[in-house]
Amino acid sequence: MIARRLDANWDYCFGRSKADFLSGTDSVAQAIKSRLLLFLGEWFEDQGDGLPMFQSILGAQGAPRNRSKVDRIILARILGTPNVTKIVKMTSAYDASTRAYSFTAVVDTSFGQVQVSSTPTTILIGGIPR
Secondary structure: OEEEOEOOOOOEOOOOHHHHEEEHHHHHHHHHHHHHHOEOOOOOOOOOOOEOHHHHHOOOOOOOOOHHHHHHHHHHHHHOOOOEEEEEEEEEEEEOOOOEEEEEEEEEEOOEEEEEEEOOOOEEEOOEEO
8 A cells, every 4th residue: 555645744745756755554544534524525535434523422411421432433443444354452531520531552563563552642553642
């Protein structure tokens, strides 16, 4: 899998020849993050694609009790990414005082393993913010 590299602002990178492209686990990692950052109804070409952030996650009644529902939604988005073969392990946490959800997943891809983590403000791939 080859994908055009996205910069810190999620704009396409140009002007550096082959350095503007990702392959292998890096391209799958970028695709996973892209799928997790796309909200349901946000993409004009397919409004049925995306993470149901406003429909099913934010403001859900009894969030700590529904953490397993959020976990399933995240897992489904990751598993729907091209070249992801399985999720080896996933852990998640919910802090009721700050209402912050976070997760860490180890994902098998066609090219090797990738670690995907989140904090309340960012998604980390292999420990590097992207």
